[in-house]
Amino acid sequence: MAFIELKGLTREYQDGAFARRVLDAVDLSIAAGEFAAITGRSGSGKSTLLNIIGGLDTHYTGEITVDGVNLRAMGDGKLSRFRNHTCGYIFQGFNLLEHLTCLQNVLAPAAFSGERGGMEARAREVLRRVGLEDRMNQRPRTLSGGERQRTAIARALLMKPRILLCDEPTGNLDYGTADQILELFQDLNRNEDITFLIVTHEDRVAKLGKRVLRLREGKLMEEAPPQ
Amino acid sequence: MKTASLPALIGANIANSKRNFLLSSIGVTAGVSFLLFFSALGAGLKAGVEQFRGKANLLRVTTKAYNLPFFRQTSSSVITDDSLNRFRALPGVESVGAELDMLPPMQGVGRIFNLGLKTELVATGLDPGLVADDIPPQFRFAWKPDQTEPVPGLVSRTLLQIFNENFASKFPDLPRVNPDDRDAFVNFVLDFDLLLNRSFLVRSGLDAQQIKARVVGTSKLAVLVGVSFPMEFVKHVNRQHIIEQKRREKLAELRQANPDNPNVELPADFQPGEKDLRFSYRNAYIKIQNPSYLPAITAEVESMGLKIDPEVAAAGRAIDAITWVMRGLALLIIALAAVNISQTFFLVLHQRRRDFGILRAIGASRMDLRIIVMGEAFLLGLFGGVTGALIAWLGSRVADFLAIPALNDLLNRYVRQFYGPVTVDSLFAYDAMLIGAGILFAVACALTGAFWPAQRAAQLDPAAALAEN
Numbered sequence: 001m002a003f004i005e006l007k008g009l010t011r012e013y014q015d016g017a018f019a020r021r022v023l024d025a026v027d028l029s030i031a032a033g034e035f036a037a038i039t040g041r042s043g044s045g046k047s048t049l050l051n052i053i054g055g056l057d058t059h060y061t062g063e064i065t066v067d068g069v070n071l072r073a074m075g076d077g078k079l080s081r082f083r084n085h086t087c088g089y090i091f092q093g094f095n096l097l098e099h100l101t102c103l104q105n106v107l108a109p110a111a112f113s114g115e116r117g118g119m120e121a122r123a124r125e126v127l128r129r130v131g132l133e134d135r136m137n138q139r140p141r142t143l144s145g146g147e148r149q150r151t152a153i154a155r156a157l158l159m160k161p162r163i164l165l166c167d168e169p170t171g172n173l174d175y176g177t178a179d180q181i182l183e184l185f186q187d188l189n190r191n192e193d194i195t196f197l198i199v200t201h202e203d204r205v206a207k208l209g210k211r212v213l214r215l216r217e218g219k220l221m222e223e224a225p226p227q
Numbered sequence: 228m229k230t231a232s233l234p235a236l237i238g239a240n241i242a243n244s245k246r247n248f249l250l251s252s253i254g255v256t257a258g259v260s261f262l263l264f265f266s267a268l269g270a271g272l273k274a275g276v277e278q279f280r281g282k283a284n285l286l287r288v289t290t291k292a293y294n295l296p297f298f299r300q301t302s303s304s305v306i307t308d309d310s311l312n313r314f315r316a317l318p319g320v321e322s323v324g325a326e327l328d329m330l331p332p333m334q335g336v337g338r339i340f341n342l343g344l345k346t347e348l349v350a351t352g353l354d355p356g357l358v359a360d361d362i363p364p365q366f367r368f369a370w371k372p373d374q375t376e377p378v379p380g381l382v383s384r385t386l387l388q389i390f391n392e393n394f395a396s397k398f399p400d401l402p403r404v405n406p407d408d409r410d411a412f413v414n415f416v417l418d419f420d421l422l423l424n425r426s427f428l429v430r431s432g433l434d435a436q437q438i439k440a441r442v443v444g445t446s447k448l449a450v451l452v453g454v455s456f457p458m459e460f461v462k463h464v465n466r467q468h469i470i471e472q473k474r475r476e477k478l479a480e481l482r483q484a485n486p487d488n489p490n491v492e493l494p495a496d497f498q499p500g501e502k503d504l505r506f507s508y509r510n511a512y513i514k515i516q517n518p519s520y521l522p523a524i525t526a527e528v529e530s531m532g533l534k535i536d537p538e539v540a541a542a543g544r545a546i547d548a549i550t551w552v553m554r555g556l557a558l559l560i561i562a563l564a565a566v567n568i569s570q571t572f573f574l575v576l577h578q579r580r581r582d583f584g585i586l587r588a589i590g591a592s593r594m595d596l597r598i599i600v601m602g603e604a605f606l607l608g609l610f611g612g613v614t615g616a617l618i619a620w621l622g623s624r625v626a627d628f629l630a631i632p633a634l635n636d637l638l639n640r641y642v643r644q645f646y647g648p649v650t651v652d653s654l655f656a657y658d659a660m661l662i663g664a665g666i667l668f669a670v671a672c673a674l675t676g677a678f679w680p681a682q683r684a685a686q687l688d689p690a691a692a693l694a695e696n
Contacts, residue, residue, distance in 0.1 A: 047694070056588060057690040076593050084590020095585045095693065099243030111236045112590040155589065 002029035003195055004053060004163070009062035010218075011048055022048050024218030025062070028040075030211075032067075032162070035189045035196040037209030039223075044215040046199040047167050053197065054087045054165045055079040067162070084112050088156025092168035096140040096147040096155075102147075103127065103136040106154045113159060126154040130184065146177035151154075153184065164188070166198040170205060182208055233595065247666060248603075251571045252611040254564025255669045259615025262557035262664040263657070264622050271656035276542050280648045284321075284518065285357075286535050287400065288314070288511040288528055304532030314513050315324070317527055319520025324354030325508040329461045331433065331468045332426035335440075335454070337419030344419075347427050349453030351462025353381070357512050358446045362483060363410045366443040370460035371619040377418055377441035380454035387411075388640065406445050418440040423464065433471050448512065466504060473499035560671045568607065568676030572600065576680050583684055584692030592601025593685035600681035608673025612666030619665075623655040623688035630654060 006028040012019040022045035030036055040046050051057035052064060055071055058079070064071045066086065074082060088093075096105050103123055110119040127136055130150040140148055149169065156164055166185070170178035186208060188194050198205060206212050212223045241248050290304055306325065314323045329350035335346045355368045358381060368379050372657045384406035395401045404411050421438040424431040442454065449455040478493050485491045511533075515524060525535050576583070583596055591599075631651060638649050 048690075051690040054588070056693070080587070080590050080592035080595070083588065089588045091693070095581070095588070097582055097585060100239055104239060108236065108586070109589040111233050112586075112592070112595050159590070 002033075002226055003030070003032035003067055004197075005063075005065045007063040009049075009052065011045065011052065011057070011060045014222070021218050023052075023060070023215075024227070026218075026220045028213070028220055030195060030197065032195055033193045034211060035186070035209050036198070036211040036213060037161060037206040038197060038199045038213045038220075039206050040215035041201070045218060046215055049215065049220075050165045050167050050199050052195060053163075054089060055083050058146060073082040080112065084109055085159050086162050088159070088161035088164045090149070090152050090156050090164060090166040090169045092171040094140070094145075094152045094172070096148060096151055098140050101139055102132060102151050103144065105140065105151055106158055109155060109158050112185055119158070119204075123154070123158055126157045127151075129157070130154045131150050144177075145173050146180065149173060149177075149181055150184070153181070157188070161194065163195045163197065165191075166196065168201070169198055170202065178205075232596055233602065237599055237606065238477075240599065241603055241606055247571055247575055248607055251564075251568050251673075252508045252607050252614065254567045255561065255608060255611025255672055256615040256618065258557050258561030258564050258672070259612050259665045259669045260618040260622065261560055261615075262554060262668065263616055263619035263661065264655075265550055265553030265557065266661055266665070267619065267623060267655040267657045268464070269546050269553070269591075269656075270661065271654045272546045273543055274656045275651060275654075276546070284515050286513045286515060286521070286524065286528075288513060288533050288535055289509070290533060301512075304534065306509075306511045307505065309506055310477070310531065310533070311508075313531070314528070317513075317520075317524055319516050319524060321514040321516050322356055323514070324357035324512045325458065326354075326357075326450075326455075326510040326512070327352040327458060327461050327465070327506055328509045329456070330465045331423045332429050334422040334425045334427070335419050336422060339417065342507070348421070349450055350421075350461065351450040351453070351455045351509060352458040353446070353448055354458045357448055357514075358444075358455075361409060361444045361446040361448075363413050363444060365413055368443065368457055370457040370463070372463065377439040378421070378456055378460050379443040380440050380456050381444050381446040382442055382454055383450040383451050384447055385448040385451060387445055396496060403516070404445075405461055409444060412442050412444055423468075432475070433468070462466075462506065465506065469503055470499055473503060561668065564611075565672045565676035568604065568673055569679060570605065572677050572680035576600070576684050580687065580692045581695060583687050584689045584695075585665050586692060587687070587689030596684045596687070597681045600677055600684050604673040604677030604681075605670055607677075608670035609666065611673065612669030615669060616662050616665055620657065623653070623657070627653050627655065 001033060007025055009023055009026040009028075010021065011023040012021045014020075024042075026049070038046050048057060050061050053066070055072055055074070058072075066082070071079065071082070083089075097108060100108065103120075106123040108121060110123070113119075124133070124136065126206075127133055130153050132147060132150055132154065135143060135147055135151075138149065143151065149172075154219060164185070169185075170181055173181060182205060185198070189196050196209075198209065200206055213223050214223050267622065288306065288310075290306060311323050311325055314320055328646060329352065333350060334345060335348040338344065353368075355362075358368055362379075366379055368381070370378055387404050387406040391403050391406075395403045402415060418439065421440045423436040423438065424433040425435050440454065440456070446455065471605045473532060474493060477497060478491075481491045481493070482489075510574045513528075515521065528535050558570065583591075586596065586599070631653070634654070635650055638651065
């Protein structure tokens with residue numbers, strides 16, 4: 001059974017008097033632990049697809065189920081809990097809270113988890129896991145791009161998510177740093193059985209995916225991974 | 228933020244926007260300090276008034292609800308001998324006395340040192356028991372119809388103070404008279420003639436009558452600008468005045484009925500009716516055993532349509548009214564502060580759209596965002612409230628420091644005669660309820676101001692907010 005399943009997923013944006021269809025009856029099945037890359041041109045709907053799967057965007061038609069649960073049936077509270085416990089987000093622009101330290105950023109999801117105790121130890125552990133044990137009390141503006149992205153990854157890992165939704169995660173990083181991040185992703189995918197959905201327009205990132213999905217004119221097409 | 232909790236996140240947010248936080252809290256702080264300062268001042272002044280009232284064991288009962296120039300309210304109730312008897316029967320009443328206005332117009336004619344003086348006079352009659360402590364042993368405050376000595380009179384201590392400060396200080400020949408000295412008039416003889424039915428102001432029509440009088444002492448119960456005489460003397464004068472007036476009225480009536488008989492006379496046995504000779508008193512004085520009887524006696528007196536110390540009650544009402552006006556102003560300031568908070572939060576919300584989008588992405592629900600915004604507002608209100616309370620308290624201390632010495636001096640000059648030595652420590656009365664209410668109000672104001680911004684934050688589209696990067 002598919003872990004993530006999309007059926008007839010359609011998303012339109014209102015552009016003045018016109019409705020612009022970004023996703024057009026998209027069907028997709030992702031198995032648990034899969035590493036899938038989603039590619040396409042700018043504005044093709046890649047980020048929108050990720051936002052819908054992560055429960056951030058609810059203005060769609062069609063069905064989406066994650067681990068057998070229909071996201072449409074969830075109210076805001078349950079959907080927020082789903083984002084908190086099941087999904088982790090990693091963005092191209094890192095999206096860290098600039099006024100918090102590295103450790104505080106990583107701990108932030110715990111504030112909405114309802115879980116008490118042990119979270120700080122867990123945050124330190126994931127920071128160590130991404131190699132930032134000596135940067136815990138620094139604020140994001142003092143970190144390099146790679147360190148910022150690793151902070152974002154640590155934040156995404158805090159609640160032990162089953163899915164990591166990555167939107168151009170290496171877009172703002174230099175080549176070497178991007179490689180380190182991608183290695184970390186592969187490691188997490190292999191050893192912690194986390195399902196990866198990575199939006200990218202870089203072939204070398206898409207190459208890592210066991211599946212490559214291309215969005216073109218609202219339709220999703222399966223492609224062979226680049227060689 | 229060491230622990231992972233919403234309060235910690237709220238604290239970190241506030242620490243990040245200290246400037247906005249402080250600016251927003253200024254209005255709340257000002258409003259609350261204003262509110263608490265004037266509420267405490269009102270409560271302190273009222274407590275002071277009540278304290279004086281509680282100290283008094285001599286209550287003045289009057290028919291007037293209040294008595295101000297151009298603004299006099301009189302009650303339909305009157306104080307009669309029956310009223311005095313009812314007062315005497317009340318529990319806790321030690322003695323009862325009355326004050327009666329002298330009816331005929333009169334002038335006082337006399338000499339103070341070399342200064343000849345003729346003046347319009349107001350006179351009242353006082354029950355001797357009321358002023359027994361004010362009379363030096365050399366004198367008696369009493370009157371009998373066959374009395375040959377001058378009629379004893381008492382003057383007001385306040386009048387003497389006015390005399391000392393306004394006349395004696397300007398004319399070195401005039402003596403200063405100590406109003407607190409019971410024996411002030413033992414060696415300083417102040418005799419004068421009382422000219423009844425003579426006035427600069429009204430035409431009496433009755434025959435003038437000259438009576439010798441002497442000031443024997445001072446009393447806080449003496450009429451303010453005039454002389455108070457023994458009650459029996461005033462009753463006698465009033466009775467004669469009424470009889471003479473009624474005789475003249477009756478004679479005029481008879482002459483009108485018999486226009487052809489110019490020699491018509493009053494019947495030899497003519498007397499006014501008993502009703503005409505019944506007096507109603509200006510004030511009654513009730514001496515109570517201790518102030519604990521005050522509430523019950525007040526209730527009973529008020530049930531008779533009379534008032535106890537209405538000036539004290541009026542002062543209390545005036546303080547209440549001024550306090551409420553000040554509270555109104557304070558509430559206006561706080562309401563404006565709420566508007567300011569609202570605007571600041573909308574502005575901050577706009578600046579933090581991305582942050583709110585991130586929080587939604589990592590699992591914050593709409594309710595969580597509401598809690599964050601309202602939590603920040605709560606802390607802002609709490610900070611403003613506590614700071615406002617502190618400023619109000621400090622302001623009170625400064626006001627006390629500046630005003631208390633002068634106030635105590637004033638009280639000892641003018642109020643001491645009524646209530647004995649009084650010392651005021653503070654003009655303000657703070658209590659936990661008042662401070663708590665002020666802080667709660669500040670919090671409520673901040674929460675009100677932040678309510679709509681919190682709603683707006685909750686409705687934010689996270690995907691759109693994140694896409695704005």
